[in-house]
Amino acid sequence: MNEVLAPVTGVGRKASQPAPAKEAVTLTEHIVEVISDSGEGAQRCGQSLGAIAARMGNGIWTTEIIPAEIQPPARSVAGASGIRIRMGSRRVTNGGDETDLVVAFNEQVLLGRVQAGELKHGATILLESMWREHRDPKIVASYAEVLKALHDDGYRVIEAPLEQECRKLVSDPHRGKNMFVLGMLCNIYSLELKLGREQVERIFGKKDEIVIRTNQQLLEAGWQWAEENLDFKYRIPAKRSAEPQIVVNGNTAIALGILASGMEICAMYPITPATSASHYLSDVFERVGGIVHQAEDEIAACAFAVGASYAGKCAVTITSGPGFSLKQEVIGLAVMAEIPLVVVNVQRGGPSTGQPTKMEQGDMLAACFGSHGDAPKVVIAASSIEDCFYSIITARKLAETFNMVVVVLSDASLATAQQPFPRPSFSEDWLAPPVDQSPVPEGAKPYDWDPVTGLTRRFVPGQPGGMHTLTGLAHDRLSHVAYDPASNEEGLRYRSLKLAALQRTLKTPPVFGEPEGDMLVVGWGSTKGAIEEAVERLSAEGLKVSSLHLQFIQPMPSGVKEIMGRFKGVMTVESNWSDRLEDEIIDESNRRYAALAMILRARTLVDVDCWSEARGEPIKPRAICDAVRERLKLGGGQR
Amino acid sequence: MTLPATQCLLRLHQEQPSLEDYQDGVSRWCKGCGDNAILAAVQRLCRDEALRPEKTVFVSGIGCSSRLPHYMKTYGFHGIHGRAFPVAEGIKMARPDLHVFVSTGDGDCCSIGAAHWIHAIRYNMNMTVMLHDNHIYGLTKNQVSPTSPIGLKSSTTPRGSELEALNPLSVTLGVQNVSFVAQAVDWVPEVMYDIMSAAFRHRGFSFVRIIQRCPEFLPEMFEPWLHDPQKTLLLTHQDGLQLSAGVTQTYKNQQQHDPSNIDRAREIASLEDPIPVGILYRNPEVPCYEDLRHPARMRTPDFIRAGFEMELDKVTVWPDEDLQTQGAGRATG
Numbered sequence: 001m002n003e004v005l006a007p008v009t010g011v012g013r014k015a016s017q018p019a020p021a022k023e024a025v026t027l028t029e030h031i032v033e034v035i036s037d038s039g040e041g042a043q044r045c046g047q048s049l050g051a052i053a054a055r056m057g058n059g060i061w062t063t064e065i066i067p068a069e070i071q072p073p074a075r076s077v078a079g080a081s082g083i084r085i086r087m088g089s090r091r092v093t094n095g096g097d098e099t100d101l102v103v104a105f106n107e108q109v110l111l112g113r114v115q116a117g118e119l120k121h122g123a124t125i126l127l128e129s130m131w132r133e134h135r136d137p138k139i140v141a142s143y144a145e146v147l148k149a150l151h152d153d154g155y156r157v158i159e160a161p162l163e164q165e166c167r168k169l170v171s172d173p174h175r176g177k178n179m180f181v182l183g184m185l186c187n188i189y190s191l192e193l194k195l196g197r198e199q200v201e202r203i204f205g206k207k208d209e210i211v212i213r214t215n216q217q218l219l220e221a222g223w224q225w226a227e228e229n230l231d232f233k234y235r236i237p238a239k240r241s242a243e244p245q246i247v248v249n250g251n252t253a254i255a256l257g258i259l260a261s262g263m264e265i266c267a268m269y270p271i272t273p274a275t276s277a278s279h280y281l282s283d284v285f286e287r288v289g290g291i292v293h294q295a296e297d298e299i300a301a302c303a304f305a306v307g308a309s310y311a312g313k314c315a316v317t318i319t320s321g322p323g324f325s326l327k328q329e330v331i332g333l334a335v336m337a338e339i340p341l342v343v344v345n346v347q348r349g350g351p352s353t354g355q356p357t358k359m360e361q362g363d364m365l366a367a368c369f370g371s372h373g374d375a376p377k378v379v380i381a382a383s384s385i386e387d388c389f390y391s392i393i394t395a396r397k398l399a400e401t402f403n404m405v406v407v408v409l410s411d412a413s414l415a416t417a418q419q420p421f422p423r424p425s426f427s428e429d430w431l432a433p434p435v436d437q438s439p440v441p442e443g444a445k446p447y448d449w450d451p452v453t454g455l456t457r458r459f460v461p462g463q464p465g466g467m468h469t470l471t472g473l474a475h476d477r478l479s480h481v482a483y484d485p486a487s488n489e490e491g492l493r494y495r496s497l498k499l500a501a502l503q504r505t506l507k508t509p510p511v512f513g514e515p516e517g518d519m520l521v522v523g524w525g526s527t528k529g530a531i532e533e534a535v536e537r538l539s540a541e542g543l544k545v546s547s548l549h550l551q552f553i554q555p556m557p558s559g560v561k562e563i564m565g566r567f568k569g570v571m572t573v574e575s576n577w578s579d580r581l582e583d584e585i586i587d588e589s590n591r592r593y594a595a596l597a598m599i600l601r602a603r604t605l606v607d608v609d610c611w612s613e614a615r616g617e618p619i620k621p622r623a624i625c626d627a628v629r630e631r632l633k634l635g636g637g638q639r
Numbered sequence: 640m641t642l643p644a645t646q647c648l649l650r651l652h653q654e655q656p657s658l659e660d661y662q663d664g665v666s667r668w669c670k671g672c673g674d675n676a677i678l679a680a681v682q683r684l685c686r687d688e689a690l691r692p693e694k695t696v697f698v699s700g701i702g703c704s705s706r707l708p709h710y711m712k713t714y715g716f717h718g719i720h721g722r723a724f725p726v727a728e729g730i731k732m733a734r735p736d737l738h739v740f741v742s743t744g745d746g747d748c749c750s751i752g753a754a755h756w757i758h759a760i761r762y763n764m765n766m767t768v769m770l771h772d773n774h775i776y777g778l779t780k781n782q783v784s785p786t787s788p789i790g791l792k793s794s795t796t797p798r799g800s801e802l803e804a805l806n807p808l809s810v811t812l813g814v815q816n817v818s819f820v821a822q823a824v825d826w827v828p829e830v831m832y833d834i835m836s837a838a839f840r841h842r843g844f845s846f847v848r849i850i851q852r853c854p855e856f857l858p859e860m861f862e863p864w865l866h867d868p869q870k871t872l873l874l875t876h877q878d879g880l881q882l883s884a885g886v887t888q889t890y891k892n893q894q895q896h897d898p899s900n901i902d903r904a905r906e907i908a909s910l911e912d913p914i915p916v917g918i919l920y921r922n923p924e925v926p927c928y929e930d931l932r933h934p935a936r937m938r939t940p941d942f943i944r945a946g947f948e949m950e951l952d953k954v955t956v957w958p959d960e961d962l963q964t965q966g967a968g969r970a971t972g
Contacts, residue, residue, distance in 0.1 A: 054956055202953075241958060242958050243958060244955050244957050245955065246954045246955050247956060248954050252954075256947070259946065259947050259950065260947050262943065264733070265729070265732060265733060267729065284950055288938065288942055288943045289937070289942060289943070290934075290938075291732065291932050291933075291934075293932070295725060296755065296757075297754055299722060299725070300724075300754070300755055300758070301725075303718070303722040303725035303726045303729065303755075304725045304726070304728050306729060307725065307726035307727060307729020307730040308730065308732060310716060310729070310730060311696075311730040311733040311734040311737065312734065313733040315733070330719065332719075333718055333719050420956060423951055423955050426944050426947055431940055435734075461694070462693055462694060462736070462737065464691075465693070467692050467693055467712055467713055467715075468715070469663075469697075469708045469709045469711070469715030469717055470716050470717065472701075472719050481709070
């Protein structure tokens with residue numbers, strides 16, 4: 001976007017003169033942010049913009065910007081709350097790099113984003129102008145100072161009288177501003193205003209007609225204001241998919257997956273960022289005969305789910321990092337007693353309370369190796385919004401087929417990110433079978449482990465002849481407590497074999513890009529889109545870089561080592577901490593690698609390098625490109 | 640051969656289970672342990688109520704008390720320390736058709752699992768709870784428990800414990816939604832059986848604290864009560880226990896107590912000497928959580944599909960939308 005700017009008056013251009021007729025500039029993609037104090041509705045505005053663009057047929061990815069506090073001080077740099085929307089002509093798989101256009105409700109929250117380096121050089125800023133004439137002279141001064149600095153730094157700042165315009169329609173413009181801004185953005189990106197009106201209806205559908213009408217008026221006023229006052233307009237050509245698409249975020253996708261998997265009971269305890277999945281589920285689950293039980297704590301939530309699963313109805317518990325730690329003992333019980341259980345961990349920054357609203361891929365090792373003793377369990381990582389949905393259905397099936405704990409890893413960035421994906425077409429095969437109440441054949445044992453696969457049939461209460469006491473103690477085939485070495489090792493062997501039995505059924509994941517080259521980037525979870533975009537960019541530069549993304553972390557499919565062997569170097573890209581080699585006392589002998597690198601090194605004996613960051617935000621494709629280029633320059637990742 | 644329904648019913652009634660139908664193995668508790676008396680009472684209860692063994696689940700945590708399920712020929716769930724209640728709740732929520740019993744100890748229930756205990760009372764799910772309270776940790780060998788009397792010397796309190804004992808009856812009677820509280824002692828097994836029977840028949844969270852002896856670590860603790868029947872106070876009422884002539888002859892210290900009177904129940908609960916035995920409180924009107932939560936409709940695949948499609952409709956972008964129709968309410972195949 002290099003179109004000529006209209007003459008600027010003063011420091012920021014005051015958008016009051018009618019703009020000349022304008023041609024929409026065609027773009028392939030754009031990144032927009034709406035930034036405000038908490039509670040001003042920026043996220044709803046951005047989600048709506050994303051939904052409208054998706055209905056137009058654009059690819060979208062939305063990323064929420066959430067401060068840790070519910071009500072951080074107003075007009076503070078740290079309190080920036082908002083949303084980023086990446087819109088493109090093609091499918092969009094990640095949040096992208098820096099922002100092209102931002103609407104800011106005050107200059108302080110904007111400053112937060114500028115200081116974080118989130119704005120592209122020369123980005124367009126639409127800034128609420130009410131602060132210019134505020135009664136507090138300090139605010140007036142701060143506003144003028146920031147405005148000048150932004151202008152000096154080369155940003156295109158346009159002052160927009162958001163509240164002033166809204167006040168023409170509503171008495172409390174503070175609450176309606178977001179819909180005004182939505183209207184502006186619909187105009188700027190040439191989106192159908194009609195879709196905007198419908199979006200308002202969807203949002204406020206439960207409220208009365210006056211609320212809907214008022215917000216539609218605000219939307220139209222915003223559109224009109226932009227039409228009359230801005231001298232630019234964009235168009236991102238869209239192509240509607242031939243198949244119906246659904247637009248939801250990762251947590252909603254998880255909840256929909258629970259709905260469609262036939263699971264009946266979800267036991268949870270509130271924790272950020274996992275909880276919104278349960279909010280949605282609480283709203284819709286009971287309509288299909290499900291129950292969301294908010295337990296007294298994380299341990300109880302997990303134990304409740306274990307009890308329900310034991311009684312024949314595979315249940316799910318949803319949590320985030322610290323809650324996952326608390327559940328570990330119960331998870332160990334489920335492993336030992338071979339009770340199916342689905343555990344969803346929407347990872348966040350940690351340890352302790354860490355960064356509850358920010359993303360990190362910090363719990364992979366805890367998921368694989370957590371709990372006490374040898375506790376083999378299945379670990380799946382969802383890599384997209386669509387994957388969040390299907391992972392749950394897969395998880396329920398695996399849990400019940402193998403009588404195992406299946407951990408589904410998501411993270412804070414997937415939790416709130418929105419991306420369209422093909423509307424799932426419901427299959428009865430997804431549902432759990434009815435609870436088996438048939439009599440157990442005489443002589444059948446509750447743990448009749450198959451010598452090859454370790455699999456055993458499970459007896460469920462209500463089955464005549466199946467009575468036994470399940471125990472968390474080591475036990476023999478009759479479920480009798482066993483202290484002898486042979487019985488202990490027999491149980492350990494078969495519980496472990498089940499992972500191998502599952503592994504034998506897994507397909508080798510496909511390589512993204514050329515099947516051989518100089519560098520293979522291996523990733524897992526939410527970084528998939530960014531990694532693949534980076535691979536595309538690097539390949540376009542002529543570098544021989546490909547990527548591999550793992551959905552199954554434990555067990556890991558076969559063939560990974562063979563793929564690695566076709567590349568000169570292998571590195572993982574992850575969002576968790578790994579020691580930096582530039583630190584004085586860090587060397588190969590003491591370096592703590594990123595989680596997946598650690599597992600890959602152990603499993604393949606390949607000298608896998610890693611590059612990771614734990615900034616609490618999604619990794620940008622640009623950062624991955626820089627890291628890979630640097631590794632290639634250093635000849636890194638070589639074995 | 641087919642039988643008319645009435646005949647099937649008759650046959651069910653004719654089924655006369657015996658104690659052996661519920662007995663599994665020989666208990667590994669110490670000689671003289673009060674747990675044996677509890678086991679005998681509960682096996683008798685199962686027989687007298689003719690509970691179908693496959694429809695009955697005994698859930699426990701960890702501790703001496705929690706071995707009880709192993710000696711029952713029903714389904715059993717011997718889980719982890721302190722978590723018997725949430726496991727039992729999950730079972731009951733998933734399967735209201737099952738009879739659920741919980742065996743827990745003073746450490747399991749009142750210490751590591753205390754949070755679950757409080758909330759289990761509040762959920763008031765239909766289950767029968769036996770708190771095996773011997774005032775000491777036995778399985779881990781002689782540590783002070785929350786119900787140990789102040790001054791008790793144990794492996795972790797060699798100079799005597801500093802804190803007053805927690806009173807499980809008072810705590811339970813202080814929680815919202817409490818619906819059944821009783822106390823039994825292992826040295827009056829006949830009354831223990833009557834109390835457990837009343838507990839089982841109460842629909843809700845029936846909490847029975849059973850004071851039991853630990854011959855290994857606290858062999859002397861209840862000697863004065865064993866030697867003096869006056870130190871055991873039996874609570875009787877037309878809506879509570881009715882005692883046999885034999886019991887009445889030995890335990891003459893009796894009091895009329897109406898189990899619907901919660902204020903009086905709280906007063907009785909705080910008595911330590913004599914030890915009150917009987918039904919302190921019963922309120923059949925308190926709703927059960929599983930009844931409140933269970934949806935009225937049967938869960939069929941079509942029902943689930945309809946709900947799922949309805950949700951998807953709200954978020955679907957249709958290819959032929961033509962910017963005119965709204966997704967909502969659109970039929971799909």
